[in-house]
Amino acid sequence: MRLRAGVVVTGTEVLTGRVADRNGPWLAEQLRAVGVDIGRLVVVGDRPDDLAAALRHLLPDHDLVLTSGGLGPTADDLTAQVVADVQGRPMRLDPALEGRIAAVVEALTRRHGWHGDPDAMAAGVRKQARVPDGAHVLEPVGTAPGLVVPPAPGRSGASVVVLPGPPSELRAMWPAVLAAPAVRDLLAGAEPLAEDTLRLWGALEADLAATLRRIEPGVADLEISTCLRDGELEIVTRYAPSAAPQLAVLRDAVRADFGPTLVSPDGAGVDDVVGAALVARGWSVATGESCTGGLLGARLTARPGSSAYVLGTVVAYADAVKTALLGVPAALLREHGAVSPPVAAALAEGARSRFGADVGIGVTGIAGPGGGTSDKPVGTVHLAVVSPTGTRARALRLPGGRDQVRHRTVVTALHELRLLLADAHVPARS
């Protein structure tokens, strides 16, 4: 049996959907890496009864339960108290911890020049220094300490790991979680699962399902999940090291049936494939964007080290700007309209020449909600990529709203760039 962890995320803003939870996915990934599956994840608001119910729900059939949030200095941050109650331990003040938190708060106050009420601050510090008796304290990264809380002596059951809500604090505390005795002992018997990802661009989910059915008996020990995202079909496989030969069966079958649609042989995503190919060729890239408004440039420069190959972007929303800044001939705009294949090509050429880049990408389209016509409805997008060794062009009719059209355009442009770079039979720089 594999180890299973339950997760409780606290926060009304997450429960009501105003804020996306960033801790659950991160914890799932960290736990997988040390051989622990996530069983169930529960989101609760700020009511202590709901938190207690969630803990009591998860503790019986999980080997570890983790919580995030509810550790602030105010009275409505109740996670430590509720966990203590559920695990049957009284709360006590940890005076040494109180001193350490006070020092952190004092340093923060000085640094930011805050002028708070000293009594209120001292009360907040004391609240954060109250911990379940017998809990293992994880040193604060911000002002809130984390906790590992085993059941009270004489009780059996899983420990609860209590972590702060701010993702940066939670992440910085993770090494201390793994080093805590109760967690270390539990993980000693875990077998980490490896994870393998294959990404396809332009393959049908139904065809992939047929391939998986065909090879099923030979890959029974793999946990395979497939997922269509932004037009990319992801095949994520989790497997014990002993099942590596089955993974080879899967990879061979996917390569045989879907080779031309594989984004990379090693699971790398399109951003990394494109970045590495540009670096290998010593090529630079620039973009001329209309409907994406800079989103393609932002995506290209999101990758660390991208300054080695991204020269820049011109976003030209108005036609006059397309002509003035990217040299798109006014006659071309008049004749074909701004959203047309020749204008996409001219935007790409314009970006290439204005920035002196090797590769230019042009994007023009109608993201909506306004601006569509019967001839060119919302979602009509034209892309062009130009390079020293060839060009690619693409006409799209994308579904969805403004955000979705813009986002899907960026992903498609990256894949067009990837395919152009894959076709460019230029020797890598020596």
Next chain:
Amino acid sequence: MRLRAGVVVTGTEVLTGRVADRNGPWLAEQLRAVGVDIGRLVVVGDRPDDLAAALRHLLPDHDLVLTSGGLGPTADDLTAQVVADVQGRPMRLDPALEGRIAAVVEALTRRHGWHGDPDAMAAGVRKQARVPDGAHVLEPVGTAPGLVVPPAPGRSGASVVVLPGPPSELRAMWPAVLAAPAVRDLLAGAEPLAEDTLRLWGALEADLAATLRRIEPGVADLEISTCLRDGELEIVTRYAPSAAPQLAVLRDAVRADFGPTLVSPDGAGVDDVVGAALVARGWSVATGESCTGGLLGARLTARPGSSAYVLGTVVAYADAVKTALLGVPAALLREHGAVSPPVAAALAEGARSRFGADVGIGVTGIAGPGGGTSDKPVGTVHLAVVSPTGTRARALRLPGGRDQVRHRTVVTALHELRLLLADAHVPARS
């Protein structure tokens, strides 16, 4: 007592964090609008035992439980069966439903030119037409019917609403959920809550907490939650119509204590405030970006109708490009370095003059992970906004990684633009 609903989201890809759940937040918003709070939300993978445990966990203290996902044609889509078991109802084939699903599948097959195995298709249709005996069927939007499943006769407890996983199918089915007898009867007694949002920029969470404590007795019927996000402090209040006078107390107190930091009087976000102010003045805007790589332009153009006031962006990563495309003097770059207040101002002026815009925004900084020095560490950012009526400049030292630095820079730039527009005592266009 207000009505409470529990939600179960199924899917290993959500549980492992590879895909963000879009149904839970949407359901929370719909339920709030009809007067139902979300109590707890549980995410489970594809194991039927976990789904059953989640349902048994939520049913006792919720008035309604909703599930999303697990209704597909394959044998591992088990939600209907598990819900039937938990509610104590046997499964039965609904022959009329089978005929309707078969017609949908046939139409889809024809339209897309699929060539599937007819026996496998028929088996899938029959699987999807098997429903808990006595359940109310919600007509399929895709191929999967939804269900409203009350407890078996003689049992008490909440009904379970079973919805498909694809967000478009789930959303299209929502009116039928509200019209289903069991749901309609439940909602007859519900009082819808209204929601109010106040946003502060540059206020301290601790100071806001002090204000809330001071007025607490007078706002006891409001559900107030505060949340710090991207440097903005959000105050979200949910309230019954009868508590509107208490909301006025809250708003007056926040205005009195935090007036200068209020982003808007009506809860509008910075994007809308900036857009409306630019339109009111008839001003256009252009950006000259370095470290944000186009992210500011993308954010400005994310708003529908932004083409009325956004002229464009130049992303100038390399120094030579800053000079060639935005006219940043080479001497300035040499003397102060690319990441400096004078270069931020020159980028803003350059964008303004090259695009012929009324307002120019310049951004330069070190997003990391490389490129930092002891003098200018990663997170050092300089912003400038120039306009016909004045300028604003800001020097930042932002924490976090590359994404966080870039994102926080964009939010800060939007607020600098907002503050400049608020200060610009120019009469609105008549």
